Structure formats: C-alpha cells, structure tokens
Amino acid sequence: MEIKCVVCGSDDSERTYLPCIHRGEERYVCVRCLPILIHGGH
Numbered sequence: 001m002e003i004k005c006v007v008c009g010s011d012d013s014e015r016t017y018l019p020c021i022h023r024g025e026e027r028y029v030c031v032r033c034l035p036i037l038i039h040g041g042h
C-alpha cells in the first residue's frame with residue numbers, strides 16, 4: 001500500500017507518517033498535517 005499523506009499529498013520518505021482513518025478508509029497522514037486532520041479543516 002502506498003504511503004501518502006491524505007492532507008497534503010506528500011510522499012516524502014524522510015517525513016514521518018501515521019496511519020489514520022479518513023472517511024472510513026485507512027490512510028496515512030504526515031506529522032505536519034496531523035493537527036489539521038484532528039481539527040477538521042484549515
């Protein structure tokens with residue numbers, strides 16, 4: 001499965017990604033975008 005940030009679309013191998021559930025699907029989010037995802041918007 002491709003690891004790609006669901007928020008910014010980054011697939012930078014030097015960035016840390018965490019698994020998350022986005023719209024009922026298992027996706028990944030980078031640590032930079034994690035707060036955005038938690039707060040549900042910009």
Ligand SMILES: [Zn+2]
Nearest residue numbers: 005008030033
């Ligand atoms: Zn991101």
